[in-house]
Amino acid sequence: MTDVINSISNLLWGHILVYLLIAAGVFFTIRLRFIQFFQFGHMFKVMFGSRKCGEDDISSFQAFCTSLAARVGTGNMAGVAVALYLGGPGAIFWMWVIALIGMATSFAESTLAQAYKIKDEQGNFRGGPAYYMQYGLGKRWMGVLFSLCLILAFGLVFNAVQSNSIAAAFTVAFDIPNYIIGILLVVGSGIIIFGGLKTISRFAEMVVPFMAIMYLLVALYVCAMNVNLLPDVFVLIIKSAFGIEQAGAGAIGYGVTQAMIQGIKRGLFSNEAGMGSAANAAATATPYPAHPASQGYVQMLGVFIDTIVICTATAALILLSEQLVPESGLLGIELTQAALQQHVGDWGMYFVAIAIFFFAFTSIVANYSYAETNLIFLQHNSQYTLLLFRLCVLAMVMFGSIAELGLIWTLADISMGLMAIVNVVALFMLSGVVIWLSRDYNRQHKAGQIPTFDPSANKKLHETMPPGVWPIK
Numbered sequence: 001m002t003d004v005i006n007s008i009s010n011l012l013w014g015h016i017l018v019y020l021l022i023a024a025g026v027f028f029t030i031r032l033r034f035i036q037f038f039q040f041g042h043m044f045k046v047m048f049g050s051r052k053c054g055e056d057d058i059s060s061f062q063a064f065c066t067s068l069a070a071r072v073g074t075g076n077m078a079g080v081a082v083a084l085y086l087g088g089p090g091a092i093f094w095m096w097v098i099a100l101i102g103m104a105t106s107f108a109e110s111t112l113a114q115a116y117k118i119k120d121e122q123g124n125f126r127g128g129p130a131y132y133m134q135y136g137l138g139k140r141w142m143g144v145l146f147s148l149c150l151i152l153a154f155g156l157v158f159n160a161v162q163s164n165s166i167a168a169a170f171t172v173a174f175d176i177p178n179y180i181i182g183i184l185l186v187v188g189s190g191i192i193i194f195g196g197l198k199t200i201s202r203f204a205e206m207v208v209p210f211m212a213i214m215y216l217l218v219a220l221y222v223c224a225m226n227v228n229l230l231p232d233v234f235v236l237i238i239k240s241a242f243g244i245e246q247a248g249a250g251a252i253g254y255g256v257t258q259a260m261i262q263g264i265k266r267g268l269f270s271n272e273a274g275m276g277s278a279a280n281a282a283a284t285a286t287p288y289p290a291h292p293a294s295q296g297y298v299q300m301l302g303v304f305i306d307t308i309v310i311c312t313a314t315a316a317l318i319l320l321s322e323q324l325v326p327e328s329g330l331l332g333i334e335l336t337q338a339a340l341q342q343h344v345g346d347w348g349m350y351f352v353a354i355a356i357f358f359f360a361f362t363s364i365v366a367n368y369s370y371a372e373t374n375l376i377f378l379q380h381n382s383q384y385t386l387l388l389f390r391l392c393v394l395a396m397v398m399f400g401s402i403a404e405l406g407l408i409w410t411l412a413d414i415s416m417g418l419m420a421i422v423n424v425v426a427l428f429m430l431s432g433v434v435i436w437l438s439r440d441y442n443r444q445h446k447a448g449q450i451p452t453f454d455p456s457a458n459k460k461l462h463e464t465m466p467p468g469v470w471p472i473k
Helices: 002-031 040-048 060-071 074-087 090-115 129-135 140-174 178-193 197-225 227-241 256-271 278-282 292-319 333-344 346-377 383-402 405-429 431-446 459-464
Strands: none
Touching (some): 002 256, 002 405, 074 090, 074 333, 090 431, 129 346, 129 405, 140 346, 178 383, 197 292, 197 333, 227 256, 227 292, 292 431, 333 346, 405 431, 431 459
16 A cells, blocks of 8 residues: 555656646746746735734735645644755755745635635635636536545645644654644644634634744754855755755765655645645635735745745754764654754754644644635535534544654645646636736736725626625726
């Protein structure tokens, strides 16, 4: 069974997804006129004004924090370590590449999610790839396929990955048995998951910014203490990405292809650009400015912060240490812990354990919110079905805390890859809508107006959108 799973993963990532994701990123970067570069400052401006919404609504900032909660987790701390160990320093360069071009893909999927969102029976906005596949393309079967992949990936497998990293970190730092950590995670996750979508958004809004800032401050401190070595680290990353120099401390040999595959795999797992997951959070917001593209800008910033900022911080911690050697036997979160411990002493090991707890814990509850939205899309939203699904999610959290790391990562890669394929195909098919929405927003912004969305301005878009969500002016 392990051989079969590995073969499927190698097929997806070695022959399909690498090219598909890069093609999508390049396509939207060009068609959106290099939006992630020329509108870089505007992303921050939109995000800083994104707290505005009604008292009972979810703000763009809360949706941003929810998506960042899912993004910032195991991928930033354990995933970067895995990429370095298996692909060498050059993998970090390819993480940067997939993030920079993926920002345009993220803009596309989040903008579509806003345009085609619905309002559920409790008054919450819900949406995402499954919804724009049904309404925008008229292909419910495609939405069903995506939903099933997402429920498997985010509701079950990814949560096992998150709990696995938390348990590993706490076992190393505090010598607490894995099963004890698993039980505590199940209890904590259950309390928030059963609180509903708004509870998840408010929890993410409180925890994620604080922990991200704390982690970055520690990383900046380490970089400042080793500032004379930083140029060598960046040169090593770039040379290794192109095979100019065999990468790695301890003369570990890596191929360019391996560096590329590992960087793209771990980069996508971390920032989720093109996967279609963050679009589920984007759809929940009542955006300001009141235009679908504004949430595209906010979510595009999330990709930048996740990979270019936080993943780079983790890579610097590891590459500035002496821990990336075969003899260490360290893989995943243990490698990150050992690196920070070398820099700052024993408290670094404990800090990483606490940081990964908050990052991965918020990922668990955000991942659940994505899965719930897609369960509702499948029209399985009875109290009994939701209860059963929540119990399955918690069971996977427990399973992940005691399971073997390699198999879980491979399962995550497969489920993530299937989601990405279905979503990217839909994005290409709806690219005309994305481009029109982007240009409509930018036209108003350049005229000095606060952009607003009038569905009737685009007849085809208006005819396919769910009724009653975006009012006609």
